[in-house]
Amino acid sequence: MPTPQERLAQLRGNEDAPASVASKYNKRFRVGVIGSGNWGTAVAKIVAENCLEKPYLFHRDVKMWVREEEVSDMKLTDIINSYHENVKYLPEVTLPFNLFAEPDIRKVADGADLLVINLPHQFLGSVCDQMKGIDFSKSSAISCLKGINVSADGVELLHDVVEKKLGLHCGVLSGANIASEVARERWSETTIAFPLPSWYQQGDADDNLIKELFYRPYFHVQVSDDVCGASISGALKNVVALGAGLVEGAGWGDNAKAAVMRRGLLEVIMFGNVFFPGKCRPETFTTESAGVADLITSCAGGRNVKVGRAFARTGKPLEVIEKELLNGQSAQGIITGREVMELLTATKKEDEFPLLGAIYDIVHNKLHISNLPERIAD
Ligand SMILES: NC(=O)C1=CN([C@@H]2O[C@H](COP(=O)(O)OP(=O)(O)OC[C@H]3O[C@@H](n4cnc5c(N)ncnc54)[C@H](O)[C@@H]3O)[C@@H](O)[C@H]2O)C=CC1
Numbered sequence: 001m002p003t004p005q006e007r008l009a010q011l012r013g014n015e016d017a018p019a020s021v022a023s024k025y026n027k028r029f030r031v032g033v034i035g036s037g038n039w040g041t042a043v044a045k046i047v048a049e050n051c052l053e054k055p056y057l058f059h060r061d062v063k064m065w066v067r068e069e070e071v072s073d074m075k076l077t078d079i080i081n082s083y084h085e086n087v088k089y090l091p092e093v094t095l096p097f098n099l100f101a102e103p104d105i106r107k108v109a110d111g112a113d114l115l116v117i118n119l120p121h122q123f124l125g126s127v128c129d130q131m132k133g134i135d136f137s138k139s140s141a142i143s144c145l146k147g148i149n150v151s152a153d154g155v156e157l158l159h160d161v162v163e164k165k166l167g168l169h170c171g172v173l174s175g176a177n178i179a180s181e182v183a184r185e186r187w188s189e190t191t192i193a194f195p196l197p198s199w200y201q202q203g204d205a206d207d208n209l210i211k212e213l214f215y216r217p218y219f220h221v222q223v224s225d226d227v228c229g230a231s232i233s234g235a236l237k238n239v240v241a242l243g244a245g246l247v248e249g250a251g252w253g254d255n256a257k258a259a260v261m262r263r264g265l266l267e268v269i270m271f272g273n274v275f276f277p278g279k280c281r282p283e284t285f286t287t288e289s290a291g292v293a294d295l296i297t298s299c300a301g302g303r304n305v306k307v308g309r310a311f312a313r314t315g316k317p318l319e320v321i322e323k324e325l326l327n328g329q330s331a332q333g334i335i336t337g338r339e340v341m342e343l344l345t346a347t348k349k350e351d352e353f354p355l356l357g358a359i360y361d362i363v364h365n366k367l368h369i370s371n372l373p374e375r376i377a378d
């Protein structure tokens with residue numbers, strides 16, 4: 001058992017920077033978290049642990065924006081700040097004492113050097129609007145979202161949406177990271193891509209600093225320079241996982257599920273080639289945690305696979321299943337599946353993505369699942 005002095009020293013963290021980072025940075029960075037869902041809270045826990053442990057790099061206290069709601073007549077922010085637990089979105093996981101729930105998003109964003117943005121992607125636009133006018137000219141962000149943004153102008157990656165809307169330089173974190181496992185400190189890997197901003201000068205945040213913010217003994221970080229590949233695989237695997245759930249729910253075996261995953265991986269890679277030519281590194285899809293590893297874990301134990309499985313068993317609309325099964329959480333494959341189909345139709349490329357098309361037709365156009373093998377036959 002440590003002495004009181006030793007324990008206090010542990011709680012304070014090590015004030016002395018290790019030689020590897022000593023005097024590399026020009027200040028201590030203030031970190032804010034935007035989003036407090038299942039993954040939002042799990043990642044906030046990670047960064048708060050590192051801010052506590054590395055006072056030579058980061059300010060100790062981390063504010064996390066919580067969209068206010070009530071649970072049993074108590075505000076969720078009060079619950080998190082009193083009990084150090086997000087009982088709604090990440091129950092039974094104790095959060096660090098230096099993580100504070102804050103209902104006013106501007107109080108989190110204003111003055112933050114590093115923002116971790118982490119929410120279901122359908123809300124990204126409106127959440128960015130709430131931060132409009134804040135000066136982010138010397139701040140950076142990491143997007144932990146998995147999704148794409150499709151509009152009449154085409155398809156955009158989410159870190160680009162952040163950059164455009166807020167003038168906030170943004171990298172990505174994406175990997176094989178089921179939140180409940182990471183939050184329980186079960187070993188996982190992740191991929192981070194953080195290109196330097198145009199205004200970078202020696203001493204500003206770089207990918208090493210970002211690694212320091214996210215690396216934990218149970219959360220290993222692979223640094224990559226492929227923002228595009230990491231983003232696309234994270235977004236599209238959610239639709240593939242929905243498809244894997246469909247074949248599971250139909251009572252087909254592991255071979256069928258593997259076939260969906262194989263074809264899914266091909267279509268993820270093709271999506272990058274077709275819509276972001278020359279921007280993704282092909283190896284990302286097969287060698288990084290953000291690639292095939294995320295596809296595998298999501299098709300095994302994610303929320304999208306659960307929703308797909310329940311659809312095949314009950315035929316209920318996806319949104320109804322999502323409400324019944326996920327207690328306020330989101331299965332992003334539902335929305336991404338629609339966005340992908342909108343894009344493929346607008347660009348007349350449906351035939352090049354038969355799996356994504358078949359999944360859409362099964363869940364929205366009453367295509368019977370027995371047609372799936374023929375639809376994706378090479
Ligand atoms: N949960 C997981 O295991 C993982 C999720 N991701 C990705 O992380 C991102 C965030 O997901 P989660 O944190 O799991 O969210 P979640 O699926 O738990 O969604 C709940 C969150 O959405 C918020 N929300 C609901 N309505 C809103 C509105 N109108 N405006 C703004 N926020 C609203 C809620 O306040 C809550 O914080 C997603 O893109 C997801 O694909 C990535 C890796 C793992």
Ligand SMILES: O=C(CO)COP(=O)(O)O
Pocket residue numbers: 146175176177178179238241294297298301302303304305330331332
């Ligand atoms: O992205 C995830 C795992 O890496 C989580 O997937 P689900 O959203 O399907 O739970």
